[in-house]
Amino acid sequence: MAKLVECIPNFSVSRERDEPVFRALVDTANSVPGCTLFDVQTDGSHNRCVFTMIGSPEAIEEVAFRLTRQAAETIDMTKHEGQHPRMGATDVIPFVPQKDVTLEECVEMSRRVARRIWEELQIPSFLYEESATRPERRNLAACRKGQFEGMPAKLLEPDWAPDFGERRIHPTAGIVAIGARMPLIAFNINLSTSDLEIAKAIAKAIRGSSGGFKYCKAIGIMLEDRQVAQVSMNMVNYEDTPLYFAYEMIKTLAERYGTSVVGSEIVGLTPAAALIDCADFYLRLENFDKKTQVTEYGLLNTSWE
């Protein structure tokens, strides 16, 4: 095994609302040798699905293009309804370095795929996150603001020409955000309170946008069934803002509000390193080199005949 890239495209369709279209996308995801579909999440109320694929850079580029073409042929955004914000049949395509690949290489991949999607499918795109061509496009939410319905007008604004393609959406497939980013970890911490305001106050305190940890995005939400207030986070760079930063700071802030942490959860995938770094911190390891001392890294770097 050599270079590995992860791709997590989001499509504006769900198994719950249109099983044949969903199935065809799954088949397309499995159509490229050298690429593996790890995980599929589908949500009927969002009317959206998310695929997690890992493979060689070449295979990932090819499958990202084929999936965008497949989605464009089968999803009509003029008829799409769902709770989640969206602007295209293929809504967003992130590329994430997994092994022996740099973030810069993933940026190059995103640009090649964006160019091909415009040239062969006439679907325009915004480059976001590390691929962004200007600061305000790094944020996906800023790119998507206005959603599918507002995009024809938005693309005519001086600052919102697509990075690839002309100033008009594809009539049924809309526009897509494409970019490279570090692995993101969905990390949530549950409090021993049903007071949503406390979770919101803690989320505001720890997120980078309001003065907290640079690579932590956070909101306060309510787990209605358990009557538990939760700080729901995206850790967008676990190397520079480790999970234990968030855990320890939330523990301290919870105490300040007279409550405490009852548990946490990781939604979806995490790199082993994010958790190994926590063990390193809590066990006070000295001179531990995970790349040479953790067996699995050796296994991943070794090829057997």
Add this chain to the structure above:
Amino acid sequence: MAKLVECIPNFSVSRERDEPVFRALVDTANSVPGCTLFDVQTDGSHNRCVFTMIGSPEAIEEVAFRLTRQAAETIDMTKHEGQHPRMGATDVIPFVPQKDVTLEECVEMSRRVARRIWEELQIPSFLYEESATRPERRNLAACRKGQFEGMPAKLLEPDWAPDFGERRIHPTAGIVAIGARMPLIAFNINLSTSDLEIAKAIAKAIRGSSGGFKYCKAIGIMLEDRQVAQVSMNMVNYEDTPLYFAYEMIKTLAERYGTSVVGSEIVGLTPAAALIDCADFYLRLENFDKKTQVTEYGLLNTSWE
């Protein structure tokens, strides 16, 4: 990739004292396709070296035999000197399950290799750890007691017939211990004291043999250069006696003696799972399934063309 087994044979030679013999063993370790030499440790004062290899069960069985033959042809135990207890040119051969292999399969491997080593090389063996045929042979130290020089007499004792081979050592290669075991983690905890007696008292309290954790072996030692007392442990089953059990209990015991934990270290390799389980504990993760949520496990279970 399918089944993977780790093998960590110990030989009674060191690069420091006999480089040509040492080099020939390294070459032999690299002579079997499907098997990778991960790590080599050599110690001149012990006059001993330890190889860490991982590969398919078939490749590992073959390389274990070839190494034993190579060591028998080049190491003369009648002339061996070193600080570490030893009884054979190849002193001990542990087989450790790494991936999609059971401990029972490793026991079967150990028995096949022991049989072949007797039949083709006339070197007898004791089966130890999980492969042991009677309880007192599980412990390697018990098997090795008397060392090379004492083995001819020991093998004539009623209870100490070899598991494979006759009641006589190989004249120059001695006898070898062969067995299957779980991955072992060398985990040491440093105290903020230079009082060796405290480290010894804590080691005694936490080791399984004297009432502590079942799968923890521990001694107290002194790091002379740092003037730091250390609890030095072998964690022989990190699933049932996790690293954080040892860490937390030693933290508590250190406090009881008026001192504290300043750091810890892992010597050599550790499975990622041993550290991920610590993160799970300290972050209070709810419903975390490392086998499906840690990316690297997915990578290891996926084969790319």
